[in-house]
Amino acid sequence: MTTLLEARYRTVLRLLPAYYRRGREEEMVEVYLWDVDQELQDQSRPTLGEVASIAALAVRSRLAATGAPRPYVLLGAAVRNFALFAVLLQAAAAVVDRVLELTWAGTHGTREWDMFLTGFTGRGPLTSVVEAAQWTLPLLWTVGYFALLHDRRRLAQASVLLAALPTLWPFAGPLVSELVPWDPWFATAGALFAWLPALALCAAHHRDAPAAVLPVGTPGLVFAACGVVMGASEVVLPAVPDAVWAPATCFVLGALGRLLLRPRRMDTRPACGAMALAALGLLLLAVRIATLYPWLGLPVPAAFVAAALAQTAALTLLTLALTVVAGRDLAGR
Structure with missing residues (x-):
């Protein structure tokens, strides 16, 4: 069952280009949810630091060099x-x-x-x-x-x-x-x-x-x-x-x-x-x-x-x- 926090992370990850999400989205969601208690995931939100990090990654992945x-x-x-x-x-x-x-x-x-x-x-x-x-x-x-x-x-x-x-x-x-x-x-x-x-x-x-x-x-x-x-x-x-x-x-x-x-x-x-x-x-x-x-x-x-x-x-x-x-x-x- 998808929790509200997971849905919010996936929404933020939509900043990334599709090719990047296809290979990394599941792994990234698992990392973000790793140390968050299951009972708190419906009351939590991605932090500003995490959102900023994903936004910076979105820019880098769109201005890629190789791969x-x-x-x-x-x-x-x-x-x-x-x-x-x-x-x-x-x-x-x-x-x-x-x-x-x-x-x-x-x-x-x-x-x-x-x-x-x-x-x-x-x-x-x-x-x-x-x-x-x-x-x-x-x-x-x-x-x-x-x-x-x-x-x-x-x-x-x-x-x-x-x-x-x-x-x-x-x-x-x-x-x-x-x-x-x-x-x-x-x-x-x-x-x-x-x-x-x-x-x-x-x-x-x-x-x-x-x-x-x-x-x-x-x-x-x-x-x-x-x-x-x-x-x-x-x-x-x-x-x-x-x-x-x-x-x-x-x-x-x-x-x-x-x-x-x-x-x-x-x-x-x-x-x-x-x-x-x-x-x-x-x-x-x-x-x-x-x-x-x-x-x-x-x-x-x-x-x-x-x-x-x-x-x-x-x-x-x-x-x-x-x-x-x-x-x-x-x-x-």
């Missing part, structure tokens, strides 16, 4: 690659922005340097702490990137979660300070650009997943190449760049290279690089549009709008092309 049905293996590989590529863009962008900011402030006289320092010290203690956190915490994207590629997963996960925290300030700032509310579309897109890769890294690079590996090059060389591309894109066109200009430019060049130089013979591993790049391109396209939208109709330089629209078109075309390539790759595996 799972093909769709789950492919999904897990795609999410892991998406997280790796997105964290790389975030890391390179954070370093390049701060290097250029320090270079400009340090080479254009005392007035520029004083303006740089005033941003941290001139608007009250709360704002000073927030400004310092917003300047320093994004550098942890770099820690997360190199930690991930050296298989230090817990360090990588903690680093990217801390690095993403500053994107929540546009929502919390107006509630606790005199900060003027940001454009909601821009603030939301910026938060998604940070938190989706961070959460994808935490979920997909679990302890059963394979070590993260770049499709080409070494971690330092790829990071340096991204930094050079992003820095050049901001220095060559100083009147054009905004928050998404450099990452999107780097993505466009990298994705175009992936399409032009992709191997003729199908890789037998479920790397799903094109699928991951297509997802990242869609995310960057959303951020690009959300960043451009508030400027439309305002007296901004025509070069800025033209460059942003050109980048939007390039992101759209590349994302569509990568989606087609990903579909063909999946069909051919």
